[in-house]
Amino acid sequence: MPAERGGGMALRVGIIGGGQLARMMIAPAVELGLPVRVLAEDEGMSAQLAASAVGDYRDLETVRAFARDVDVITFDHEHVPQEVLTALVADGIAVHPGPHALCFAQDKLRMRAELDELGVPQPDWAAFSDAGALQAFIDAHGGRAVVKTPRGGYDGKGVRVVASADEASDWIDGLAEGGELLVEELVDFTRELAQQVARTPSGALAAYPVVETVQRDGVCAEVIAPAPHASVRLVEVAAAIGTGIAEGLEVTGMLAVELFETSDERLLVNELAMRPHNSGHWSQDGAVTGQFEQHLRAVLDLPLGDPSPRQPWSVMVNILGGPAQDTLESRIPLALGEHPAVKVHTYGKAPRPGRKVGHVNAVGDDLDAVVYEARAAAAFFAD
Numbered sequence: 001m002p003a004e005r006g007g008g009m010a011l012r013v014g015i016i017g018g019g020q021l022a023r024m025m026i027a028p029a030v031e032l033g034l035p036v037r038v039l040a041e042d043e044g045m046s047a048q049l050a051a052s053a054v055g056d057y058r059d060l061e062t063v064r065a066f067a068r069d070v071d072v073i074t075f076d077h078e079h080v081p082q083e084v085l086t087a088l089v090a091d092g093i094a095v096h097p098g099p100h101a102l103c104f105a106q107d108k109l110r111m112r113a114e115l116d117e118l119g120v121p122q123p124d125w126a127a128f129s130d131a132g133a134l135q136a137f138i139d140a141h142g143g144r145a146v147v148k149t150p151r152g153g154y155d156g157k158g159v160r161v162v163a164s165a166d167e168a169s170d171w172i173d174g175l176a177e178g179g180e181l182l183v184e185e186l187v188d189f190t191r192e193l194a195q196q197v198a199r200t201p202s203g204a205l206a207a208y209p210v211v212e213t214v215q216r217d218g219v220c221a222e223v224i225a226p227a228p229h230a231s232v233r234l235v236e237v238a239a240a241i242g243t244g245i246a247e248g249l250e251v252t253g254m255l256a257v258e259l260f261e262t263s264d265e266r267l268l269v270n271e272l273a274m275r276p277h278n279s280g281h282w283s284q285d286g287a288v289t290g291q292f293e294q295h296l297r298a299v300l301d302l303p304l305g306d307p308s309p310r311q312p313w314s315v316m317v318n319i320l321g322g323p324a325q326d327t328l329e330s331r332i333p334l335a336l337g338e339h340p341a342v343k344v345h346t347y348g349k350a351p352r353p354g355r356k357v358g359h360v361n362a363v364g365d366d367l368d369a370v371v372y373e374a375r376a377a378a379a380f381f382a383d
């Protein structure tokens with residue numbers, strides 16, 4: 001029996017973080033009639049359309065007050081401190097993904113250790129806190145390696161390819177007492193892939209097709225779904241890695257697993273995100289159920305939607321930086337006029353070099369044509 005609005009139906013979603021991922025959950029929430037609220041960091045954020053509070057997500061009382069009016073808490077980013085999350089859970093609030101899962105998306109060192117426990121294939125790695133240990137790792141791995149700050153990195157910030165320990169001396173010197181950095185072998189990958197899986201608190205799973213992602217300067221530039229030239233085995237192995245991690249870590253909501261494909265067709269896990277992810281933006285217009293709707297369904301423990309593609313190919317091209325002299329919105333009429341078949345998504349963010357301010361999705365059955373269409377439409381928003 002359908003409950004009344006505001007009655008017993010536990011379907012009010014509270015999203016912590018006011019960025020574009022929260023913003024893009026609002027559209028399917030409206031379509032499904034799910035009340036959604038956002039705790040934004042500042043006024044005028046991307047998700048201001050549904051922002052019901054502005055406050056510091058690191059402050060327990062702020063988050064507690066926000067959580068009072070919703071049935072489930074979920075996230076636009078992974079930066080909410082564990083102390084805040086565990087206190088909410090202790091209060092009896094449904095938090096998805098829960099702190100015990102989210103910690104592996106918050107801290108790349110914990111993630112590496114846990115994935116080893118699960119037997120998931122990943123690059124060689126080590127934790128270190130001094131130059132000697134880093135140099136020894138570099139020497140043992142062909143003279144180059146990738147150093148990462150375990151927490152707080154995004155879009156390539158906090159990732160550095162080094163040929164000697166000196167090149168990470170600023171990070172080593174900046175370590176707090178007992179702090180550690182992560183070093184990984186520099187993987188000679190042929191391409192990067194991403195596998196998304198949705199998992200509900202009841203344990204239902206839905207795997208999206210594995211996609212190819214193209215990074216420029218450490219930032220996602222384009223995504224092709226499904227990944228071209230993917231063998232049946234590759235597709236199955238990627239899905240098995242994704243579902244294995246979702247189950248092994250008891251992830252709830254959307255999980256994205258960033259992967260490296262090597263020349264000998266091995267897949268290695270790069271990193272995890274437990275929320276909608278840039279690699280899944282194609283699904284808004286290219287899948288039966290988009291990742292933002294799927295995330296809402298998953299965190300509310302509703303039946304999951306069909307993750308199948310609607311068209312043979314979907315291509316997503318990010319709009320990075322945006323026009324320097326102009327607003328993004330001012331470019332919309334021309335882009336829509338020239339490319340009536342593409343879908344333009346903008347985030348209501350001020351253009352800034354390198355910043356993700358929107359994306360374009362194109363779909364169709366001829367991959368070359370779809371790539372061309374998506375790139376050409378996105379180019380209307382570049383400088």
Ligand SMILES: Nc1ncnc2c1ncn2[C@@H]1O[C@H](COP(=O)(O)OP(=O)(O)O)[C@@H](O)[C@H]1O
Pocket residue numbers: 123146148153154155156157159184185186187188192215218258270271
């Ligand atoms: N071990 C590695 N070997 C080769 N390239 C890497 C490695 N780790 C990261 N990269 C490159 O750097 C990008 C960003 O690294 P990632 O750990 O995903 O950081 P972020 O959190 O910024 O996304 C990756 O998408 C990949 O292109």
Ligand SMILES: [Mg+2]
Pocket residue numbers: 258271
């Ligand atoms: Mg990444």
